[in-house]
Amino acid sequence: MFTKNSLDQLILSKRTVLCVGLDTDPMKIPxxxxxxxQQRVLEFNQKIIHATAPRCVAFKINxxxxxxxxxxxxxILMKTALYIKEQYPSAFLIADAKRADIGNTSEKYARAFLxxxxxDAITASPYMGIDSIQPFFKEGKYIxxxxxxxxxGAMDFQLQPMADGRPLYQHVLQKFxxxxxxxxxxxxxxxxxxxxxxxxxSMVPEHYLLVPGVGAQGGDLSLTxxxxxxxxxxxxxxxxxxxxxxxxxxxxxxxxAAIVSEKYGI
Amino acid sequence: MFTKNSLDQLILSKRTVLCVGLDTDPMKIPxxxxxxxQQRVLEFNQKIIHATAPRCVAFKINxxxxxxxxxxxxxILMKTALYIKEQYPSAFLIADAKRADIGNTSEKYARAFLxxxxxDAITASPYMGIDSIQPFFKEGKYIxxxxxxxxxGAMDFQLQPMADGRPLYQHVLQKFxxxxxxxxxxxxxxxxxxxxxxxxxSMVPEHYLLVPGVGAQGGDLSLTxxxxxxxxxxxxxxxxxxxxxxxxxxxxxxxxAAIVSEKYGI
Numbered sequence: 001m002f003t004k005n006s007l008d009q010l011i012l013s014k015r016t017v018l019c020v021g022l023d024t025d026p027m028k029i030p031x032x033x034x035x036x037x038q039q040r041v042l043e044f045n046q047k048i049i050h051a052t053a054p055r056c057v058a059f060k061i062n063x064x065x066x067x068x069x070x071x072x073x074x075x076i077l078m079k080t081a082l083y084i085k086e087q088y089p090s091a092f093l094i095a096d097a098k099r100a101d102i103g104n105t106s107e108k109y110a111r112a113f114l115x116x117x118x119x120d121a122i123t124a125s126p127y128m129g130i131d132s133i134q135p136f137f138k139e140g141k142y143i144x145x146x147x148x149x150x151x152x153g154a155m156d157f158q159l160q161p162m163a164d165g166r167p168l169y170q171h172v173l174q175k176f177x178x179x180x181x182x183x184x185x186x187x188x189x190x191x192x193x194x195x196x197x198x199x200x201x202s203m204v205p206e207h208y209l210l211v212p213g214v215g216a217q218g219g220d221l222s223l224t225x226x227x228x229x230x231x232x233x234x235x236x237x238x239x240x241x242x243x244x245x246x247x248x249x250x251x252x253x254x255x256x257a258a259i260v261s262e263k264y265g266i
Numbered sequence: 267m268f269t270k271n272s273l274d275q276l277i278l279s280k281r282t283v284l285c286v287g288l289d290t291d292p293m294k295i296p297x298x299x300x301x302x303x304q305q306r307v308l309e310f311n312q313k314i315i316h317a318t319a320p321r322c323v324a325f326k327i328n329x330x331x332x333x334x335x336x337x338x339x340x341x342i343l344m345k346t347a348l349y350i351k352e353q354y355p356s357a358f359l360i361a362d363a364k365r366a367d368i369g370n371t372s373e374k375y376a377r378a379f380l381x382x383x384x385x386d387a388i389t390a391s392p393y394m395g396i397d398s399i400q401p402f403f404k405e406g407k408y409i410x411x412x413x414x415x416x417x418x419g420a421m422d423f424q425l426q427p428m429a430d431g432r433p434l435y436q437h438v439l440q441k442f443x444x445x446x447x448x449x450x451x452x453x454x455x456x457x458x459x460x461x462x463x464x465x466x467x468s469m470v471p472e473h474y475l476l477v478p479g480v481g482a483q484g485g486d487l488s489l490t491x492x493x494x495x496x497x498x499x500x501x502x503x504x505x506x507x508x509x510x511x512x513x514x515x516x517x518x519x520x521x522x523a524a525i526v527s528e529k530y531g532i
Binding site: 023025062064065067068070071073074075077078098099100101102103105106108109111112113116125126127128129130131132133146149150151152153154155156157158160161162163165168171172175212217 | 289291328330331333334336337339340341343344364365366367368369371372374375377378379382391392393394395396397398399412415416417418419420421422423424426427428429431434437438441478483
């Protein structure tokens with residue numbers, strides 16, 4: 001079970017804000033790993049997890065990559081989540097699922113990720129409003145709500161002004177942070193928006209931010225740290241996926257992954 | 267492969283707008299069906315599909331209910347989709363997944379539902395903007411975008427006015443319908459909003475509407491038909507899930523399901 005304070009302490013003791021994104025694509029697994037799809041993905045994930053666990057505080061599994069593997073993918077996703085919880089129980093484990101639905105349906109998603117599987121947190125989309133997210137609030141679990149995403153499409157709605165002149169993402173931040181405190185809720189805030197991270201930090205000074213977009217998507221790491229860190233010197237989880245997973249295609253790929261993960265030390 | 271015209275013809279020839287939502291909850295399967303989880307859910311789904319296929323034009327599988335069954339659930343979901351496509355190839359088959367992510371990730375979801383599995387359409391959330399949805403546009407497939415959902419949370423953001431005074435859902439309708447025509451795109455529009463369906467129909471006269479919220483959620487069927495029908499006398503898919511699936515707990519539950527499904531005749 002994690003809280004804002006326990007996450008702060010984890011980050012300060014490990015001296016890193018890194019969240020390793022296990023966006024595993026079977027086509028990109030180094031050729032030294034052989035076997036069935038299941039064997040290859042599990043071995044690759046385990047080697048990456050083992051190499052990066054001392055250098056990160058969180059792992060994030062994006063469900064899309066596993067669903068694309070067919071029904072075996074869901075089994076691999078579950079096995080990977082269990083492996084992390086068994087081997088590295090101090091790591092914060094995120095299901096990057098971006099789900100939300102009407103209440104009785106969101107309840108099923110909550111069961112899938114927060115009960116059937118041992119995730120500590122699930123990412124969720126705010127479009128359907130507070131009652132669509134409510135079932136994800138389970139004792140000791142976190143919701144990580146999309147506020148300002150790292151892609152260009154953030155311009156289409158998230159950054160568009162509402163009637164009071166403030167952009168939609170600020171309404172999302174305000175409505176949800178009014179309802180849920182920093183021990184239950186985090187926000188996704190993309191590193192690709194530069195200065196806006198400071199605005200977000202000022203609006204939600206206590207809530208954790210999960211920050212994608214550094215690395216392959218071009219966000220700046222030092223600016224992100226500067227803008228997003230909280231008063232305790234933590235408050236951020238910076239995600240890196242492709243940059244770490246595919247740092248090398250050689251037999252010692254996990255050593256390359258470990259070296260890249262050092263970049264996120266604080 | 268479906269188009270707006272072929273869907274119109276399907277509805278007019280079968281004289282129904284019904285989409286049967288296979289939101290199967292193993293706890294609610296009638297006791298006459300026994301066996302393993304997999305056997306029970308597949309047998310229940312097949313009996314419901316067989317009983318309702320002559321009385322509907324579409325089936326919708328909500329992923330949440332299958333994900334809550336653990337990794338077996340994904341297999342059951344796939345088997346159910348294949349069963350429908352094999353036995354009733356004229357039915358329009360929807361993955362109600364409400365996904366969207368950055369481009370390379372949405373590409374994986376597109377592969378999972380529209381290539382690995384034989385769905386004709388996937389539901390998607392607009393919050394991350396147009397580039398997050400773009401990978402779902404595959405030849406001959408439909409995206410069904412959340413516009414105005416049937417839950418109370420639709421008030422939180424979807425119905426809130428933007429700077430020009432028009433609510434967010436209207437911006438979603440406009441931006442996406444400007445980009446994608448009625449042979450590629452549909453919108454989710456909840457029946458619980460009554461008169462607003464007329465506004466939506468006037469804004470997107472040609473696009474299909476997938477309408478949840480009639481039945482267990484309280485939306486009115488005849489008002490929905492009146493407000494949502496297009497100039498061809500079709501243009502609507504009205505979803506019903508719990509009302510049909512759990513119409514009876516008796517051995518002939520599928521007969522009760524067939525009777526309820528008759529309500530959606532036009």
